Amino acid sequence: MYKLSLPIAIIAMLTSIASFFYFESSNEQVYVDVNKLIEGYSRTEVEREAFTKKTNVLKANVDSLVTNWQTELKKYEKERSNMSKKELELKKELLANKQQQLNNYQQAIQKQIQEEDQKMTQTVVNDINGFVKEYGKSHGYPIIFGAGGNGNIMYAEDASDLTEEVLTELNSQYAGK
Template identity: 30%
Template sequence: MKKVILLSMVTLAMISCNKETQAVEKVKTAYIDTSKLLEENNEAKDIEEKYKVKSEEMGRELRAEASRFQNEAASFQQNAMAKGQAWAQAKGAELQKREQELGMKQQAMLQTLQQESGKEMDSLVKRIKDYVKDYGKKNGYDYIYGTGDAATVLYAKEAYDITTTISKELNDKYKGSEKKEEAPKEEAKK
């Protein structure tokens, strides 16, 4: 009798373990290297390039102002002795004020560029997250993890890495939206 009870308990344990193993095997997971995904994303590259160009344009204007200021400062030093102490003090205060204004203008320019590019990148990241969510639903994934700078996965088999697939699809989708935007421009030219 004891053997029958023991045998039935072992059988139940094996059956329940088998069910747990089957349940685990049915879970479909993957991961995406989020850093790599953004590095390879064409839209992210375009945003980066756009703000690089914008920064260079704004920087040119600021450098021209700074150059004029430096010329005035050099001229001030040459004329200070000849024009007297009262003139030197007044002109020195004016130059100091302009130097502060240039610094504030540079700081404001950098802040504006950071805010604008930050908004666009945040919007891109949100669209990527939405895309990954839809991709997961469409392809029957139970979990898609993110790795990279803010790692939420410490280890995963490379077979579960779908970064390249997602990156390619996002870039193809972005190319498609670029063509749609270019078509109205070309029609307007005609």
């Protein structure tokens, strides 16, 4: 009886060790570098170019209004010696109102630019998040961590880094759209 139990125990132990390594390898923990995905994603460049064009148009409008206001101010400074007291007061009030409107407009444009930047960034991030989720499902990963340099993952082996694989497929999918 003793002779039979020893080989069975050895077989059971080897089976449990083998299954441990088998299941451990299929439960692989991997990560992607989110910053690299965002920077390397083709759509990021396309969205940034569109954002830059839109921003340049908005800034050009503001610059044009500032230039017009400065021109009026210089004209006022040249002509004020020939103006009556009432004309001076009216012109000062008009210039002050225009300056206030210009300041309000500049603030509104700055807010719009910030909102557009956030919207553009969120569009790219949503694309990447959706893709990584589908990538994880299709490749059988139970979890994919996102490393972004903000303390999420302090260390991981290079073999656990899926960033390049995901980025290649992400850009391929985007190019195919």
